[in-house]
Amino acid sequence: MNHSFLSRRNFLGSAATVIAAAGIDSRRAISSVDDAPLFRISLAEWSLHSTIFSGKLDHLDFPRVARQEFGIEAIEYVNQFFKDKEKDLSYLDEMAKRAADVEVKSLLIMCDGLGNLGDSNDAARTKTVENHFSWVEAAKRLGCHSIRVNAASDGSFKEQQLLVADGLHRLSEFASQLHINVIVENHGGLSSNGQWLAGVMKIVNLPNCGTLPDFGNFHDYDRYLGVEEVMPWAKAVSAKSHEFDTDGNEVRTDFLKMMRLVTTAGYHEWVGIEYEGKAIGEREGILATKKLLERVRTQLAA
Numbered sequence: 001m002n003h004s005f006l007s008r009r010n011f012l013g014s015a016a017t018v019i020a021a022a023g024i025d026s027r028r029a030i031s032s033v034d035d036a037p038l039f040r041i042s043l044a045e046w047s048l049h050s051t052i053f054s055g056k057l058d059h060l061d062f063p064r065v066a067r068q069e070f071g072i073e074a075i076e077y078v079n080q081f082f083k084d085k086e087k088d089l090s091y092l093d094e095m096a097k098r099a100a101d102v103e104v105k106s107l108l109i110m111c112d113g114l115g116n117l118g119d120s121n122d123a124a125r126t127k128t129v130e131n132h133f134s135w136v137e138a139a140k141r142l143g144c145h146s147i148r149v150n151a152a153s154d155g156s157f158k159e160q161q162l163l164v165a166d167g168l169h170r171l172s173e174f175a176s177q178l179h180i181n182v183i184v185e186n187h188g189g190l191s192s193n194g195q196w197l198a199g200v201m202k203i204v205n206l207p208n209c210g211t212l213p214d215f216g217n218f219h220d221y222d223r224y225l226g227v228e229e230v231m232p233w234a235k236a237v238s239a240k241s242h243e244f245d246t247d248g249n250e251v252r253t254d255f256l257k258m259m260r261l262v263t264t265a266g267y268h269e270w271v272g273i274e275y276e277g278k279a280i281g282e283r284e285g286i287l288a289t290k291k292l293l294e295r296v297r298t299q300l301a302a
Contacts, residue, residue, distance in 0.1 A: 038263055038301050041293050042074035042107055044238060044274040045081060047286050052081055063099040063106075070286055074105040076236070076272050077142070079135060080112060086138040096142050107270055108146040108183070108212075108236060111135050117171065118153025118164030125163065129170045136175045136182075146181035146235055148212050151191040151200065160190050165203035172209040183235050185212040186226060192218050194229030201233045209233075213262075214274070215253045216240030227258060231265035241289040242277040248292055259296045 043066045051057045057065065059081040066072045077095075085091040099106050114135070115128030132149060139147050149171070153160035172182045190196045197211060210233040217240065218226040239258075241250045249255065262271070271293060275285035 036268075038297050039237075039259070039268050040074065040270045041072060041290060042076055042105075042270040042272045043070060043072045043286065044076040044110070044272040045078045046110065047273055047275040047289075048282050049078070049080075051282055060094060060098055063095075063104040064102050067102040067104050069283065070290060072273075072290070073103060074107050074270050075099070076107050076148075077109045077144075078112070079109055083113070086134045089141065092138055092141045099142075106142045106144050107272075108144050108148055109135055109139050109142070110148040110185075112150065114149075116152040116154075117149060117167035118151060118160055119167070120154050120159075120163060125167050126170075129167050129174075132171050132182075133174055136171075136178055136180050139180050140178040144180070146183045146210075146212075147175070148183050148185050148236070150187050151184045151197065152189055157190065157196060161196060161199050161203060164191075165200050168200065168204045168209055169206065172204065172206045176206070176208045179208075181208045181210055181235050183210045183212045185214050185238065186217045186230070187214070188217070188219075192226070193221050194218070194226030197226075198229045198233070201230070210235040212236045212238055214238040214240050215255075215258055216242065216274075216276070223253065224257060224261060228261050228265070231262060231267060234262075234265070234267050236269070237262055237267060237271045238274045239271050239289060239293060240274045240276065241285065241292070242275075243279045244288050244292070248288060248295070250289075250292060255292050255296045256299060259293070259300060263300055 045062055048057055052059060063075055066075050111132060114131040115124065117128050119125040119128060135147050151164045153163045168182060175182050184191060184197060186192045186197060201211065211230040213227045213230050213234055215223060215238065243251050245251055273286055273289045275282060275289050277285045
């Protein structure tokens with residue numbers, strides 16, 4: 001049963017009662033709920049990684065570029081671009097100010113290079129968990145809802161599930177104190193196996209531990225099946241794109257099919273553009289992905 005549908009139906013019914021009691025035209029008032037977009041479009045900072053690494057764009061200017069160049073009002077940071085600053089409160093406050101100045105919402109921080117959360121060595125696994133603590137605190141200060149982590153491990157299928165689940169459980173317990181989510185992207189190894197990652201989520205079984213399905217990181221695993229398997233725990237979605245045909249469709253992923261899976265699962269939050277192509281420039285790729293997502297959103301809404 002679709003609980004999202006039920007909760008929305010109940011909300012609309014309650015809203016109608018309240019509105020009627022207040023003497024307001026209920027059809028006009030409820031239309032604002034019905035007119036909400038099927039999903040919203042955000043921008044992952046990695047889409048501009050070449051521009052940032054080359055020095056042509058300062059990390060601090062990312063919110064302004066997202067808003068002014070692409071008309072996007074929510075962003076996803078990458079820790080690689082401010083890796084020595086996660087404890088620098090003045091720098092984090094400047095990041096938050098830059099986003100607020102252009103009315104851009106900070107959603108999450110993608111965290112890489114902090115160790116293996118499923119390391120088979122208990123001391124190394126503990127160190128990796130602790131390496132993420134300052135990023136949880138940074139996410140809180142920036143007003144984000146999550147940090148995105150990787151689920152690397154070694155051993156058998158089941159051994160890796162248990163090891164990663166242990167690391168995630170410990171990290172999620174810490175993050176819950178700050179009301180921050182810990183979300184796992186399918187990002188190589190067994191994390192790119194939807195069945196495996198869904199199993200990890202079931203073992204962790206904490207409300208603030210979830211997934212970030214990425215359209216393009218399933219490799220030899222069926223990407224549509226993989227997304228469908230991990231969507232029940234999704235707290236963010238990454239619309240990975242590489243190249244487009246003459247009709248503006250992504251050549252590796254059927255975005256209409258993929259976004260139908262996403263929305264059917266009851267997800268209607270932010271979908272992040274993550275362009276990684278080479279055929280066209282980063283800015284052109286971002287705009288092409290945004291245009292495609294907008295077209296798909298119109299088709300699905302119809």
